[in-house]
Amino acid sequence: MTSRIPSVALPAVLEQLQALRKVVQPRALRAMALARARWLFRSVQLRGHNVAAYGPMAVQNDGIIALGDRLTFVGGMMPSSLVCHPGARLTIGDDTQFNYGVSLEAWESVSVGARCMFASFVRLGDRDGQRTAPIVIEDDVWVAHGAIIMPGVRVGARSVVAAGSIVTQDVPPDTLAMGNPARNMSLELVARETGT
Amino acid sequence: MTTPHRSLSRELEGLWARWRLRRCQRIGAAPTVLGRVWIHGDGQVQLGDRVVLDGRLAPIELHAMAADSLIVLGDDVAVEGGASLEALQSIRVGPGARLGAFCKVMDNQHHPLRGNRHERPPSVPLVIEAGVTVGSRAILLPGTQLQKGCSVAPGTVISRRIPAGVTVGGAPARVLRREVAG
Amino acid sequence: MSIRDRIRTFIVDTFFVDEFGDDDSFLRKGLIDSTGMMELVAFLEQEFGMKLEDKELVPENLDSLSRVTAFVERKQQQRLSQAG
Numbered sequence: 001m002t003s004r005i006p007s008v009a010l011p012a013v014l015e016q017l018q019a020l021r022k023v024v025q026p027r028a029l030r031a032m033a034l035a036r037a038r039w040l041f042r043s044v045q046l047r048g049h050n051v052a053a054y055g056p057m058a059v060q061n062d063g064i065i066a067l068g069d070r071l072t073f074v075g076g077m078m079p080s081s082l083v084c085h086p087g088a089r090l091t092i093g094d095d096t097q098f099n100y101g102v103s104l105e106a107w108e109s110v111s112v113g114a115r116c117m118f119a120s121f122v123r124l125g126d127r128d129g130q131r132t133a134p135i136v137i138e139d140d141v142w143v144a145h146g147a148i149i150m151p152g153v154r155v156g157a158r159s160v161v162a163a164g165s166i167v168t169q170d171v172p173p174d175t176l177a178m179g180n181p182a183r184n185m186s187l188e189l190v191a192r193e194t195g196t
Numbered sequence: 197m198t199t200p201h202r203s204l205s206r207e208l209e210g211l212w213a214r215w216r217l218r219r220c221q222r223i224g225a226a227p228t229v230l231g232r233v234w235i236h237g238d239g240q241v242q243l244g245d246r247v248v249l250d251g252r253l254a255p256i257e258l259h260a261m262a263a264d265s266l267i268v269l270g271d272d273v274a275v276e277g278g279a280s281l282e283a284l285q286s287i288r289v290g291p292g293a294r295l296g297a298f299c300k301v302m303d304n305q306h307h308p309l310r311g312n313r314h315e316r317p318p319s320v321p322l323v324i325e326a327g328v329t330v331g332s333r334a335i336l337l338p339g340t341q342l343q344k345g346c347s348v349a350p351g352t353v354i355s356r357r358i359p360a361g362v363t364v365g366g367a368p369a370r371v372l373r374r375e376v377a378g
Numbered sequence: 379m380s381i382r383d384r385i386r387t388f389i390v391d392t393f394f395v396d397e398f399g400d401d402d403s404f405l406r407k408g409l410i411d412s413t414g415m416m417e418l419v420a421f422l423e424q425e426f427g428m429k430l431e432d433k434e435l436v437p438e439n440l441d442s443l444s445r446v447t448a449f450v451e452r453k454q455q456q457r458l459s460q461a462g
Contacts, residue, residue: 076257077234077254077255077257077278077280078254078278117307117313120280120300121298140313142307142309142313145300145302145335146300146333146335158310160309162353162412162413163300163335163337163353164333164335164351164352164353164367165353165367166367176309176412178367178368178412178413178416179367179368179416180351180366180367183416183419183432183435184432184435185412185415185416185419185432185435185436186435186436186437187309187310188436188437189405189412189415189435189436189437189440189441190309190405190411190412190415191308191309191310191405191412309412337413339411353413354413355411355412355413355414356392356393356394356411356413356414357393357394368413368414368416368417368420369413369417370417370420
């Protein structure tokens with residue numbers, strides 16, 4: 001007995017749908033992230049191209065915020081927050097990536113260079129109750145999970161701030177800052193030229 | 197009088213918890229799921245008996261990133277809100293262990309310290325043995341092995357083996373107290 | 379116990395590595411990672427009562443057992459000559 005329903009290879013169809021989903025989903029997410037970023041950063045004075053926010057964020061801008069091109073704010077369990085108080089300046093360079101739960105707060109000046117990476121729960125604030133001093137993060141810096149950068153700190157280019165560190169003094173270029181309070185050691189000591 | 201009613205509600209709670217954990221490959225008896233629990237990734241997540249996932253404070257994230265990555269929570273493990281386990285290779289949590297709020301457990305650093313930041317360094321399997329207590333906001337980096345019954349103070353950063361029964365704290369981790377022998 | 383033995387005992391006890399020679403690079407042999415290096419620095423400061431400057435945390439001073447030993451001896455001599 002033959003079935004009257006035309007035989008369709010159901011697994012094959014599902015597989016095709018899966019493949020289609022794999023192609024379409026990231027693009028849809030990307031488009032949504034770009035639109036969300038346009039909305040979230042509507043009060044930002046200088047906004048680069050292709051700024052994407054993949055999750056909810058808290059943005060409060062009473063000063064001047066300047067965002068570079070191709071920034072990425074990843075969404076996650078906690079929203080990231082960008083706060084710029086009156087008269088303050090918050091600058092972020094091109095191609096910088098932020099994971100979820102990052103908090104940037106500027107009372108005077110916070111400046112982040114290009115191609116930096118900020119992991120989840122990183123905190124940067126240029127006022128700590130006693131003093132207010134500008135924070136400068138140079139290019140290609142990687143700040144790992146849960147690190148806190150205190151006011152008046154300058155982190156040099158290509159440096160790494162290790163997970164859970166509290167940085168209280170300047171970090172020279174090509175240096176690993178680690179611990180509480182953070183100490184600087186040469187990256188030569190802990191990493192070869194390529195890879196880890 | 198109330199017994200059938202109670203047992204029915206317990207049954208329903210159990211079914212609800214199982215539905216919440218449907219992306220796990222193995223679920224033990226009597227799981228408890230509160231608040232938000234996110235189970236992501238293509239890998240395997242295996243839960244033992246009587247696991248408690250309390251995501252009321254913030255979501256709990258169990259992320260087995262690659263197809264061959266593995267997260268195992270043993271019997272009676274309790275995880276508090278905001279804890280995030282990210283496995284590229286394997287994370288094993290032994291029976292009776294407790295993971296505090298907002299602790300981060302990762303078996304891969306995801307970026308090399310120098311050179312091309314976009315290539316992944318190799319993973320090191322991460323082991324948390326039986327009866328370990330991990331404080332809130334602790335960070336367990338690749339290479340961590342917490343041996344039986346040791347405890348980790350809040351905010352500690354660890355990337356090495358911690359012997360059994362020892363209390364460690366600080367960043368980087370220092371031994372705060374050794375258990376008295378016997 | 380000599381300086382070398384004290385440092386070696388610390389490394390063996392803390393990092394559970396046993397088979398390494400005096401001139402083996404900690405980094406290249408994967409004996410100590412960056413967090414461990416920080417712990418080694420903290421140990422040196424506590425055990426030998428000295429203060430390491432950030433600019434001294436370089437491979438020439440700390441990358442093998444013999445280098446660490448030589449570095450500690452040099453630091454101690456410096457302090458003696460300053461005191462005397």
